[in-house]
Amino acid sequence: SSELTQDPAVSVALGQTVRITCQGDSLRSYYASWYQQKPGQAPILVISDKDNRPSGIPDRFSGSSSGNTASLTITGAQAEDEADYYCNSRDSSGKGPYVFGTGTKVTVL
Amino acid sequence: QVQLQESGPGLVKPSQTLSLTCIVSGGSIRSGGYFWTWIRQYPGKGLEWIGNIYYTGSTSYNPSLKSRVSISIDTSKNQFSLKLSSVTAADTAVYYCARDQQWQKYNWFDPWGQGSLVTVSS
Numbered sequence: 715s716s717e718l719t720q721d722p723a724v725s726v727a728l729g730q731t732v733r734i735t736c737q738g739d740s741l742r743s744y745y746a747s748w749y750q751q752k753p754g755q756a757p758i759l760v761i762s763d764k765d766n767r768p769s770g771i772p773d774r775f776s777g778s779s780s781g782n783t784a785s786l787t788i789t790g791a792q793a794e795d796e797a798d799y800y801c802n803s804r805d806s807s808g809k810g811p812y813v814f815g816t817g818t819k820v821t822v823l
Numbered sequence: 824q825v826q827l828q829e830s831g832p833g834l835v836k837p838s839q840t841l842s843l844t845c846i847v848s849g850g851s852i853r854s855g856g857y858f859w860t861w862i863r864q865y866p867g868k869g870l871e872w873i874g875n876i877y878y879t880g881s882t883s884y885n886p887s888l889k890s891r892v893s894i895s896i897d898t899s900k901n902q903f904s905l906k907l908s909s910v911t912a913a914d915t916a917v918y919y920c921a922r923d924q925q926w927q928k929y930n931w932f933d934p935w936g937q938g939s940l941v942t943v944s945s
Contacts, residue, residue, distance in 0.1 A: 743928065744928045744929070744930075745928050745929045747929065747930065747931035747932070749932070755937075756919055756935040756936065756937050756938050757870075757919075757932075757935055758933075758934075758935065759931055759932065759933035759934075762924075762929065762931040762933065763926050763927075763929035763931065764929070768933060798868065800870055802870075802930070802931070802932065803930070804928070804930060810872060810885040810886055810887065811872070811875075811883055811885075812872040812923075812930065813872070814869070814870035814871070814872065816869065817868055817869070817870075
């Protein structure tokens with residue numbers, strides 16, 4: 715079972731800002747990476763180390779971390795940002811080297 | 824750029840062994856610093872890390888699957904493989920291969936394969 719908890723769903727008005735959070739004890743020791751998944755597609759990396767974005771990921775995506783919580787912020791959400799988002803980090807609970815968050819469905823209104 | 828592609832049967836009978844291969848193109852699987860990884864996603868969308876392998880053959884597995892899983896690598900063919908034994912319906916999932924990069928307290932999976940749906944059913 716996943717040790718990283720995310721809100722199941724959030725909605726955001728077109729052009730507004732939305733923050734997706736990921737909570738877990740592992741995040742006190744390790745940092746999170748973030749993935750976007752659209753229906754029928756494989757996840758793609760949107761935030762890797764610190765606040766770095768892979769080539770091709772818009773700069774409206776940013777990451778941050780504090781205590782046991784990691785956050786992904788979409789500033790100026792676009793219709794194409796509607797997707798599921800997952801966090802990931804190393805696991806400090808002893809259940810395995812890596813864990814994923816439960817996922818957040820982002821709806822752009 | 825590096826691309827990954829899974830291949831293998833889409834239907835496996837209960838108690839049999841699931842076998843998948845991930846072909847790596849656009850780069851060498853012998854590149855140091857990367858861990859070649861298997862991840863699965865259940866129909867309810869949860870993601871589970873299965874395990875990984877380094878080009879030297881060193882492996883790491885999810886403790887919940889360790890007794891049933893084996894990951895191997897063939898550097899001559901630029902591919903790595905997953906075997907999961909004694910499967911049940913609970914192993915029905917989309918199986919992804921991915922490249923894992925690690926740096927200090929960070930890790931990230933990029934790129935991912937397109938995924939291979941494996942259904943366990945008689």
